[in-house]
Amino acid sequence: MKRRTSTAFAVSVLALALAACNKAPDMKQYGAEPELPKPNRTLMPDMTIAKPVAWGDQVPTVPEGYRISAIATDLGIPRQTLVLPNGDILVAEGRGGSAPNLKPKDVIAGRIKAKGNTSVKGGNRLTLLRDADGDGVYEMKTVFADNLNAPYGLAMIGNTLYVANQDALVRFDYREGQTRASAAPAKVTDLPSAINHHWTKSLAASADGMYLYVGIGSNSNITERGMSAEVDRAMVWQVDARTGAHRVYATGLRNPTALAIQPGTGALWAVVNERDEIGPNLVPDYLTSVQEGGFYGWPYSYWGKNVDQRVMPQDPEKVASALTPDYALGSHVAALGVSFSAPAMGGQFAEGVFVGEHGSWNRDPPVGYKVVFVPFRNGRPAGDPIDFVSGFRSDDEKTRGRPVGVTVDPRGALIVADDLANTIWRVTPAATTPAPVPAPAAPAPAAQE
Amino acid sequence: MDSIARWAPRRAIHPFHAAVLGGVLPLFLGALLSDYAYWSSHEIQWSNFAAWLLVGAMVVTSIALVCAIVSALRGYNVIYLVVLALTWVVGFFNALHHARDAWAIMPGALVMSVIVSLLALVATVMGFCSLRTGGAR
Numbered sequence: 242m243k244r245r246t247s248t249a250f251a252v253s254v255l256a257l258a259l260a261a262c263n264k265a266p267d268m269k270q271y272g273a274e275p276e277l278p279k280p281n282r283t284l285m286p287d288m289t290i291a292k293p294v295a296w297g298d299q300v301p302t303v304p305e306g307y308r309i310s311a312i313a314t315d316l317g318i319p320r321q322t323l324v325l326p327n328g329d330i331l332v333a334e335g336r337g338g339s340a341p342n343l344k345p346k347d348v349i350a351g352r353i354k355a356k357g358n359t360s361v362k363g364g365n366r367l368t369l370l371r372d373a374d375g376d377g378v379y380e381m382k383t384v385f386a387d388n389l390n391a392p393y394g395l396a397m398i399g400n401t402l403y404v405a406n407q408d409a410l411v412r413f414d415y416r417e418g419q420t421r422a423s424a425a426p427a428k429v430t431d432l433p434s435a436i437n438h439h440w441t442k443s444l445a446a447s448a449d450g451m452y453l454y455v456g457i458g459s460n461s462n463i464t465e466r467g468m469s470a471e472v473d474r475a476m477v478w479q480v481d482a483r484t485g486a487h488r489v490y491a492t493g494l495r496n497p498t499a500l501a502i503q504p505g506t507g508a509l510w511a512v513v514n515e516r517d518e519i520g521p522n523l524v525p526d527y528l529t530s531v532q533e534g535g536f537y538g539w540p541y542s543y544w545g546k547n548v549d550q551r552v553m554p555q556d557p558e559k560v561a562s563a564l565t566p567d568y569a570l571g572s573h574v575a576a577l578g579v580s581f582s583a584p585a586m587g588g589q590f591a592e593g594v595f596v597g598e599h600g601s602w603n604r605d606p607p608v609g610y611k612v613v614f615v616p617f618r619n620g621r622p623a624g625d626p627i628d629f630v631s632g633f634r635s636d637d638e639k640t641r642g643r644p645v646g647v648t649v650d651p652r653g654a655l656i657v658a659d660d661l662a663n664t665i666w667r668v669t670p671a672a673t674t675p676a677p678v679p680a681p682a683a684p685a686p687a688a689q690e
Numbered sequence: 691m692d693s694i695a696r697w698a699p700r701r702a703i704h705p706f707h708a709a710v711l712g713g714v715l716p717l718f719l720g721a722l723l724s725d726y727a728y729w730s731s732h733e734i735q736w737s738n739f740a741a742w743l744l745v746g747a748m749v750v751t752s753i754a755l756v757c758a759i760v761s762a763l764r765g766y767n768v769i770y771l772v773v774l775a776l777t778w779v780v781g782f783f784n785a786l787h788h789a790r791d792a793w794a795i796m797p798g799a800l801v802m803s804v805i806v807s808l809l810a811l812v813a814t815v816m817g818f819c820s821l822r823t824g825g826a827r
Contacts, residue, residue, distance in 0.1 A: 282794060284786050344741045346789035465791040467734040518791055553732050553793035 264606055265521030271625050275569035277544060281520035288350070289605045291357040291640030296662055299641065302632035303668050306588065309630065312372075312379040312656075313665040317364025319658040320441070321499070321578070321646035322665065323395035323402075327417050329371045330379070330648075330656055332665060334364030337391030337407035337440035343466065354602055357640070359661050365389050367404065369420050370665065377669065386413060386422040394444025394500070396453060398482055403453055405442035408434035410455060410480060429453075430485035433473040436460045439514075441577075445500035446482070448507035453480040454490060454531075456497030456511060463516050463551045464540045475539050477511065477531055493537035493563060499579040499646065501594070503530070506620055512576035512596055513566070515543060517603040519551075525569035526576045528596060528615060528622065538563040568622040573601035574609035578647035578658070582614070585653030587670040593617040595629060595655055597644040610634035612644050612657055630657055630668060703766070703817055707757035710750045711817045714774075717747035718781065718810040722803035729800050737795060740803070741788040748785055751778050751810075758817070770816040777809040 268276040296311075303309045313319075317334040324330055342348045366389055371381035386404075394405030402413040404426065411426035432442050432455060439458025446453055459475035460466050477497055479490040496514040503510055509531045515524035516539070524543040536559060538545065540552045545565035548555065570576050578597025582590055593616040600610035612630035615622050633642040642659040649655055657666040703711070724740035727733065755771075755778050762771045784802040788795055 282790060284783070285789070343738050344789065345745050345785070346741070461791070463791045463794075465734060465737075518794070551790075551792045551794040553796075 265604055268522045270522060270525055270571040271569055273568060273622070275525045275544070275571075276522070277524075277547060278520060278522050280523060280550070282518065286350075286518045286603050287521060287605045288353055288602055289607050290353055290602060291600060291607070291610070291634065291643065291661070292638060293357065293359070293661055294639045294641055296641045296664070299632070301630045301642065301657075301666060302628075303630055304590075304628075306671055307668055308671045309666055309668045310377065311664045312377075312667045313368070313370050313382050314663065316368060316663045316665065317366065318359060318361055318660050318663060319368075319645070319665055320393050320660060321395055321443075322648045322656045322658050323397060324648055324650045324656065325397065325415075325417075328375075328650070328652065329369055329420075330650075330665070331385060331395055331402075332368045332370065332658065333389075333392040333395055333404065333646075334366055334368060335389065335391040335393070335407075336363030337393070338437050339440075340436050340438040340460070340466075357602060357661075358643075359663060361663055363391065365391060367392060367395075367422075371420070377667070379665075379667075381420070383420050385420065386426065389426070391440060393441045394455065396444045396446040398446045398450040398453075401482075403429065403444060403446065403482075405432065405444040405455055407437055407440045407442060408432055410442070410444070410453065410485070428485075429482075430480055430487060432478075433457055436466065436470055438466065438470075439474075439496045441496075441498055443498055443500045443511075445502050445509065447509075448502055451482060453482055454478070454500050454509055455480055455487075456494070456500050458496035458498070458514075459539060462518065463549060471540070477509070490533055491531045491535045491537065493535075493539045493541075493559075494531070495539040497531075498577045499597075500531075501579045501581055503620065504581055504583075508620075510579065510581075510594070512570070512579045513537070514575055514577075515572070516540075516549065517573065519549075520572075521604045522572050525572050526574050527566035528568040528570055528576070528579065528594065529566035532564065535564045536562050537566060544569070568615060570596060570598070570613070570615075570626065571608055573604040575599035575601060576609075577645045578612075580647045580649045580655070583649050583651045583653070585651060585670075586649065586655065587653070589616065589627070590614050590629065593622075595647045595649065596626070597647040597657060599643045599645060599660075600634065600640070607634065610640065610643060612647055612655070629655070630666065633659075633661075701766075703761060704757065707754065707761065708818065710754045710757065711774075711814060713750035714747060714754055714777065715807070715810045715814045717743050717750060718777075718803070718807045721747060721784075722800075722807045725795075725800045725803045729796060732793075734792065737788070737792075737799070740799065741785070744781065744785040744788055747806075747810075748778070748781050751781055754817075767816060770813065773809060773816060774813040777806060777813050780806040780809060 366387035367385040369385040370379040391407035410429040443456035460470040598609035610633040613626035643661040646658040655668040721743040728736035
């Protein structure tokens with residue numbers, strides 16, 4: 242009996258070793274109907290970590306007819322950006338999360354994953370970038386507000402700037418041309434922040450300026466911290482901008498890392514990071530319009546009604562009600578930014594969304610590490626994603642940058658935050674000269690109000 | 691008793707060896723009971739307990755295994771060494787298996803914990819039975 246056991250184990254070791262060497266098979270991972278293989282768990286999750294190197298003289302690759310330049314460097318982990326009405330750019334910088342190590346695995350995996358991220362300390366601030374003369378060089382880089390708590394989502398309604406810290410939604414009064422917040426922020430509402438496994442709080446303002454939508458990520462990969470940790474998690478809140486009162490807008494969204502309002506329709510769209518550790522081609526991260534009251538599966542099911550056996554007890558009723566997302570972006574790409582394009586982006590990139598893909602840790606070969614464009618027609622995704630900014634990861638397994646937030650400047654530019662190189666990139670159509678940015682009325686902040 | 695005495699060695703294992711070997715079964719058994727608690731209650735904390743108990747079990751089993759190798763080189767029971775080595779191997783795979791998230795560890799975690807606890811029991815009996823031999827009782 243002993244011998245048989247040891248033989249069985251030798252065989253399984255061999256099988257697992259072979260499985261670990263296998264590269265992920267190519268499958269159609271994009272669009273409305275991605276191929277979904279059977280869940281596949283190896284003894285240890287695939288961990289392929291980016292080896293960071295500096296950009297040096299290199300820049301990311303953009304399509305012909307476009308050019309890219311770094312408009313700010315040496316930031317403190319830039320995540321999301323906001324283009325202000327006068328063309329200034331606000332950058333949210335920081336690193337959040339305080340999830341304790343619960344299992345031996347957390348201790349080991351945390352150390353490995355940290356190798357693929359920047360070692361810079363998070364800024365916990367908003368930095369303002371200004372190109373006063375419109376030559377495409379952002380000569381001013383100044384701190385707009387500091388002492389924030391891992392700020393991430395940014396939105397503007399009228400003269401009020403909203404910032405989603407990892408623990409609260411706060412607001413600043415803003416006057417055009419301001420380069421420094423005139424006062425400490427006022428709290429609009431607390432946000433769920435216990436554990437904060439997925440700490441980023443994404444933000445978008447409704448088209449009518451009445452509401453703010455806040456994306457709140459789950460507190461685990463797949464309920465391994467228990468369901469009690471998931472109260473008020475993996476959902477989008479609708480917050481009343483005046484009162485701070487909130488209600489649940491949509492649920493089952495594992496980690497809605499970026500939100501955007503569709504021009505024209507006013508519909509809320511999100512990019513969502515899906516679960517890990519059931520294989521290289523599961524589960525696709527996705528782009529979707531977010532329906533009010535909709536349930537998108539997490540944790541009980543994925544991509545509609547595909548049951549995840551790792552959740553116990555299961556909930557067949559919830560599974561039956563799960564909506565299928567609109568558009569798969571590919572498994573493990575880690576979509577962290579989304580922004581609707583504008584006609585000024587030109588050509589084939591005028592109608593659609595840009596998506597920033599931070600890149601995988603749980604897949605071999607790695608995926609993501611680029612900004613893609615998903616073309617739209619009649620307000621819906623139509624066609625395969627097109628690489629718009631790439632070259633963040635070279636063939637020699639080196640990683641120079643990792644895209645996070647993407648923001649379209651309606652004057653004709655895409656702003657990309659890179660949280661590995663701590664750089665802000667700006668992509669513009671090369672044919673046109675940079676649109677002149679109106680000089681701000683007041684170059685310096687006025688006296689305190 | 692006779693049959694045990696027959697393949698028992700002339701000398702008892704070293705007291706340090708005995709001390710670490712004594713930790714092997716309680717820790718694997720603790721992991722088994724925690725796995726069973728998770729299996730029957732779905733309460734995730736039990737699986738965390740099981741994962742850490744297995745880490746502890748692997749530490750003492752590794753030290754005991756080194757002691758057993760040294761003992762084997764000095765002519766101690768080789769079958770004991772083989773059983774303890776098997777305990778280590780199954781325990782190692784069980785520890786890795788426990789790194790899976792939530793219910794993904796089931797039912798493999800429970801099955802492996804049963805097997806490794808039985809192996810630990812046999813290894814401990816074989817390691818300690820030497821203490822009964824000889825006249826120094």
